[in-house]
């Protein structure tokens with residue numbers, strides 16, 4: 001290992017990307033894979049758990065993978081990869097925002113075989129603030145492909161042009177994030193089924209996972225009907241027995257209605273505005289007021305920090321001070337359940 005330590009090697013910023021540990025399909029297939037996503041990832045159920053800062057802990061990742069889906073570690077270190085491997089022998093994912101030789105070598109040493117290359121962002125509108133320059137682009141996909149990894153690519157602020165570029169760069173699976181998603185809200189306002197439908201008609205041939213507000217059978221089925229071959233789900237997995245989200249935040253998620261949510265401007269990695277759907281409270285109201293009255297990016301950042309600080313509070317438990325982030329489909333999340341239940345329900349929409 002070179003100048004960086006194993007622990008720090010895969011540490012990432014809040015906009016993470018994912019890499020998956022993929023033993024060969026034959027090594028783990030209890031039954032033949034039923035769709036292209038399952039075939040590519042070596043899993044039984046085409047449900048991928050989205051990365052959500054430190055809330056996607058080893059227990060959640062392993063539970064999703066044990067159920068036949070694909071768990072994804074966020075804020076990944078090689079130690080965490082080992083923690084998951086101790087809990088499951090099934091494929092799972094890890095995240096890395098880095099694309100360098102040391103990282104690729106460390107992932108390979110650890111048995112990682114699939115990368116979901118960076119969140120790729122293609123700004124389509126002028127929102128009055130800079131949103132370029134922080135996300136990985138198609139180059140990162142090519143990097144991971146060149147190093148022999150299978151590549152999932154999550155595309156925030158998805159456009160057809162961007163989707164085709166991701167496909168051309170060699171991604172194996174595309175995840176266009178639709179409006180309504182938790183985390184950093186996409187700047188464009190197209191929902192998951194429309195994105196999938198448009199991209200299929202526009203020439204995207206690699207399998208696509210529906211993302212953004214996919215929380216149950218029905219929301220997944222709406223996307224399956226237009227060609228999604230699986231789902232990438234974040235918020236729904238927060239309210240599970242296994243997630244590292246604090247109990248108070250889990251309870252708030254199952255009680256919250258989307259009309260109680262606001263979209264708060266905050267800082268992404270201290271670089272650009274990010275818009276975070278979250279519960280309305282003093283912090284979010286003040287930040288929104290500042291934004292509306294023309295406060296500078298630096299002023300807002302000084303006031304409410306980064307989205308990483310915000311999300312860290314959801315695991316640490318100081319949500320009174322910060323708040324709780326979630327997606328716009330929370331009306332449909334009414335109970336805290338085992339992760340395996342979620343995988344099974346959503347996979348049913350894809351016939352798996």
Ligand SMILES: Cc1cc2nc3c(=O)[nH]c(=O)nc-3n(C[C@H](O)[C@H](O)[C@H](O)COP(=O)(O)O)c2cc1C
Pocket residue numbers: 013014015016017050051052053074119177180181182183184211212213214232233234235236311314325326327328329
């Ligand atoms: C609380 C929370 C934290 C998140 N943190 C991250 C993150 O650190 N990095 C990232 O790339 N995406 C993050 N996301 C976004 C998810 O990876 C995913 O795109 C999103 O949750 C999908 O929409 P859904 O919540 O409607 O399922 C986060 C989402 C939530 C709800």
